Amino acid sequence: MMRKSRDADHDAKEEQRPLNQWRRSKGGFMASMFIFVLSALDNMGFVANMVSIVLYFYGVMHFDLASSANTLTNFMGSTYLLSLVGGFISDTYLNRFTTCLLFGSLEVLALAMLTVQAASKHLHPEACGKSSCVKGGIAVMFYTSLCLLALGMGGVRGSMTAFGADQFDEKDPTEAKALASFFNWLLLSSTVGAITGVTGVVWVSTQKAWHWGFFIITIASSVGFVTLALGKQFYRIKTPGDSPTLRIAQVIVVSFKNRKLSLPESHGELYEISDKDATAEKIAHTNQMRFLDKAAIIQESSKPQAWKICTVTQVEEVKILTRMLPIVASTIILNTCMAQLQTFSVQQGNVMDLKLGSLTVPAPSIPVIPLVFISVLVPLYELFFVPFARKITNHPSGITQLQRVGVGLVLSAISMAVAGIVEVKRRDQGRKDPSKPISLFWLSFQYGIFGIADMFTLVGLLEFFYRESPASMKSLSTSLTWLSTSLGYFLSTVFVNVINAVTKRITRSKQGWLHGFDLNQNNLNLFYWFLATLSCLNFFNYLYWASRYQYKREDSGPGFKPLGEMPLKRVERKQDCEVSRE
Structure with a gap:
């Protein structure tokens, strides 16, 4: 009887050997290299648009300041929200590789439309002095390109991360460690691309011509998706399951x-x-x-x-997804804080000393500060901290994903507190002697701290949602990270409007904290400290849900x-x- 059992086990191993050999020949970091290239090239254009396209709306399409800002935040929020569509389709109907290429083609088409419209003056509206001057065929082309771009970029984000993680078997101890490293290197590749975007591409767009900036982004994205397609023979492509x-x-x-x-x-x-x-x-x-x-x-x-x-x-x-929802909700405030670094902090930098020696730094390039911090810290974290932490915790990632997110939430609160202090110093100097503003690089404190927070939180969330989600919902679950980002952007707009409305009624001056156009007459520091206080309260809310979370166990x-x-x-x-x- 025992001999028959051993023979059966031997036969089973022999049957599994071709499958195991096939799996070793595909996937891993060899396959991930193609995904890293796409991440870098695609994120180069995404971040460049994120920090500068508001100036295109204002200067070329003739939106006013409020409409320009609202158009940008609505576009960004929609892009992240539409990642759920990409995640759903790649889990249900198409595999993640095909989904990524499909939405990538929509993205490239939209970028080409933006390039054509930016290059053709007869497709620009005439200045009219209203909140929005786009109408007729110009409006149709403009909004069609933005909608396609949001759908394309969102769909790619909803499928690309899970597709990259599919190249590693989380059940294999060796590949489980590699999976944890994959998310760190994915962040690094996207950061390198973003640095190129906020420096080189932004400079071309603002100093040369907008259509040349859009053209560079279009070519870069096209090369990225072609690179992804060329790596097909190296990928582990999982078939979609039930809806x-x-x-x-x-x-x-x-x-x-x-x-x-x-x-x-x-x-x-x-x-x-x-x-x-x-x-x-x-x-x-x-x-x-x-x-x-x-x-x-x-x-x-x-x-x-x-x-x-x-x-x-x-x-x-269903229980897993339900347990995840409070974790998602607990990170929305962090993304609201991030939105301030792309809006008010950029406006702060615009009235500070932009000189770096003989070089003048463009205001939209200010976000390069946290990106540089991340590009330096990710290799240090991966090569030194993770191996050290593994020896203590025996966890493949060094620390658990929820611990990593918790560290990020604490740092985001500190970042907002520091931002308030820096704003007080900037405002006091601006009121005392506007001709001698403080240096732009005072902002490096809040940007640097939040850069570290983003490194911990973003990677922690992506890995958490991928590892914990059911096999049939990997893409949809990782898209919850982008859902949190989307809600953070929308909540930022709500906070600004509500804070302005409330403080306008209760302050003696009858002026809101964020009224008008002159930052020196505002109380932006109080808004930062409000977010810091809210972030602290949110952290304790997160601790409650994280401590109650029960990790997935396979039967x-x-x-x-x-x-x-x-x-x-x-x-x-x-x-x-x-x-x-x-």
Whole structure:
């Protein structure tokens, strides 16, 4: 008997050997190199537009200041929000590689349209003195290009990160360490591209011509997606599965239908597919949110049909996503703080001393400061901190993803507090002697601290959502990071409007903290300190949810029985029990 068992194990290993050899020949950092190239080239244009296109709206398309800012924030928020579309499609209908190329083609088309419109003066509106001067065919082309660009860039972000992470097997100890490193190097590659964008591309756009800047971005993005396509033979391409939204809806509907049923004493009596029938990962049962377990209750004469019974794994997928939502919500404030570094901090820099020796730094290039910090710190973190932390914690990433996010939240609060202090110094000098402003590089303190915060939080969230998400929802789950960013941008606009409206009523001067055009007459420092206080409160909220979070565990085998191998027992409804007692 034992000999037969050994022979069976030997045969199974022999059957798995070709598959293991195939997996070793594909994926890994060899495949990731193509993705790093795309990340750098694509992010070069994305960040360049993010920090400078508001000037294009204002100077070329003749929006006023408020409309220019709103158009930018709406565009950025929509781009990050549309990453959910890319994530959904790559999880359900197309594989992540195809999804990335599809949305990439839309992005390149939109950039080409922007280039043509910027280069053709007859496609520019005439100045009219109103909040927006674009109309007719000019407006159609302008807004069509922005919508396509938001859809293309969002779709790429919703699929590219998960596609890169697919090149590593998180179940393999060696590749699990490599997966943690992948997210760090992905951040570094996108940062290098962003540095090029906010320096070289911004300089070309603002000092030479806007259409040349858009043209460079178009060519760079095209080269990036061609590079991605050339690496196809090296990729591990996973096929999409069932619709994640349908799987979620099934659990909610069936658990509601079974709300009056009593849960069995042992969770082993809940329905789960057998190991031999399983084609995807099975997730172990957890005791949180037990009401959802009712979707897996086996009733008399039950058959395993959709919308009538769900597996334990399917129920646990919904539990995982539900546990993730408070984590997502806890990072929105951090992204609201980040929005200030792209708006008010840039305006601060514009009225400071922009001289760096004989060189004048363009105001839109100010965000290069945190990018330089990140480009230096990521290699130091990966090469020195992570190996040291691994020896202490035995965790593949050095520290857990939620610990990493927590560090970022603390640093973001410190960054806003420092920003308020720097603003006081800048404003006092501006009121005392406007001809001698303080140096731009005083902003390096708040930018540098937030750069470190972003390095911890962004990578921590991407890795957390990828590792914890169910196999059928990897892209959609990692898109939750960009959803948080999107909501942070929109919340920034709400805060600015609300703070201005409230402070205008309660201050003696009857002027809002952020009124008018003169920063020297504003109280921007108080707004920064408001965000710092809110960030501290948000950190304690995050600690509560992070401490309660239960990490995903895969089902290791026995405990659940498939429907066909389990004796069916009648599950009584609560109302039936009450009748029998009478």
